[in-house]
Amino acid sequence: MEAKAHSSAAADAFDVIVVGAGFAGLYMLYRLRGMGLTARVIEAGADVGGTWYWNRYPGARCDVESMSYSYSFSDELQQEWDWTERFAAQPEILHYINHVADRFDLRRDIAFETRVTSARFDEAEGGWRVETDRGDELRAKYCIMATGCLSAPKRPEIDGMDAFQGAVYHTGEWPHEPVDFSGQRVAVIGTGSSGIQSIPVIAGEAAHLTVFQRTPAFSVPAWNAPLSDDEAAEWKANYPAVRAKERRTHSGFHNEGGHPAAADLSDQERQEVLEGQWNKGGLLMWNVFSDLMMSRDANACAAAFVHDKIRALVKDAKTAELLCPKSFPMGAKRLCVDTNYYETFNRDNVALVDIVDKPIERLTQRGLLHDGTEHEFDAIVFATGFDAMTGALLKMDIRGRDGVRLDEKWHAGPRTYLGIAMAGFPNLFTITGPGSPSVMSNVMVALEQHVDWICDCLMHLREQGFDTIEATVEAEDKWVGHVNEVTERTLYTEGNSWYLGANVPGKPRVFMPYIGGSGNYRKICNEVAEKNYEGFVLNRWKEGGSAPTDAAAANA
């Protein structure tokens, strides 16, 4: 894999094709360039940003603190960039990503408004052929999927989806032009993180808002606030230690760890711990007790605490009860972080409609039909989420050795080795793929780790003269077994979460991320590399020939 060798090849041939120009694809491009490799990034959107390019709905912002939800790879970058709020809003995050693209001159290697439709492993060439919706065919030795875990928006299967004559939006495909709801009757369907962020903002703008809720979510206050100069300076002064800690912890936060087990606390101590965490706000409520996701008793205690908070915040007792999640353990579905979500239901112009037992019957020309009543609207917002983790990958026709299709391989759920690679799909890597901590962690920490690991791997292949790397079936089976075993010890399998694919009818019900901890996972990945890529087969081409030589022994 010499950059030189490829520069003389046809214009459509690269060392590496990267699919996706979100945070992961951009960092990957930066690293590949630094290694002297030729790379092409292919992006369906018209610009960089991924999640933050597509999700422009009112109220969209990160729920991991901005100082932490940002790249760590360049100290100059993290020192020079100034975040204005504890949790930055989407426009600011998108501005940051654009700044990164400009600062490192990344755009010139990205093809925008181009969707990869297929990627096939070419046995004769030992590389990948990638086709796009523009009719391009590109070739590369390596193909890296930076396609995102939450990038395939999911609209619900409701009859008459085309019948409604008003405006229709999905939070994950929000228009670039401003949307003005003032004076309008608006419906929001869905009360996950996107719904919970957008509902208070839409309620403040619309004449009337009706929220259709199938499952209430657990939401914790963000306590968002402007970031003062002193706070930012403190973060920046401590960045080396903060970033190092983020890489070691379970969920990629520098301020986690040392949480008590509810089992070791008295009732009063439990309440104090819960109150303390609620007052700090944010996602660390997930770690409030070290046994929150292991012990039914600990979980029930935390859930009851949140229920009481909801009852105190929402004036109408019936609405408050509807907003209390009772059908799954707290944390088994992604915890939400909000600003004035529960308080929004105290407004005169907001109504909550429970649809758990009586689903929306159909959309009509003027609105939607529920429980025999037609509700009329000017606009309907689907905050109905994503075909998560596997959706973007399976939308492409990906074929490995012997033409085996990824959707065939994954018919009963995703199978990967470390969430990075798959048996039968040589030289294909997935960033934050299923089977890795990805969405169970601060995703920035997860994706930087994957990019770095993959780059080290490509360097190793180049230095050792290997042409292909492929996970073994045994290593993959063992890893899938481990991922499942770790999950089964927890409460994560309860509740119809997108982690389980439960939000997509017909999707195999498999818990997709690895919850063994991102620090622990990093150690495992490093050990695999140190043991000469244990669990992978590394091959050289026979001189002058096209068939791979099994050189498994060479990497032993």
Ligand code: FAD
């Ligand atoms: P993405 O940002 O999803 O980028 C993938 C890109 O690949 C997209 O631009 C897409 O267009 C492109 N693509 C996909 N398929 C193809 C194809 N076939 N051809 C060409 N291009 C393709 N995580 C956190 O840790 N903290 C947060 O606060 C947080 N907030 C979030 C808020 C929202 C609204 C959402 C939806 C997710 C949030 N996440 C958060 C998760 C977020 O997705 C990640 O943090 C991160 O942005 C993922 O970056 P990525 O580059 O891996 O993927």
Ligand code: NAP
């Ligand atoms: P989501 O969590 O999957 O929520 C989707 C909502 O739509 C759920 O309430 C779901 O109900 C409902 N729904 C789906 N299909 C429906 C149907 N047919 N009828 C009625 N209701 C239906 O999706 P999301 O809110 O877009 O969030 C996805 C993930 O993106 C989050 O979990 C998070 O990781 C990330 N995110 C983060 C932030 C942030 O705060 N930074 C913001 C947005 C998103 P059920 O629960 O009953 O399925």
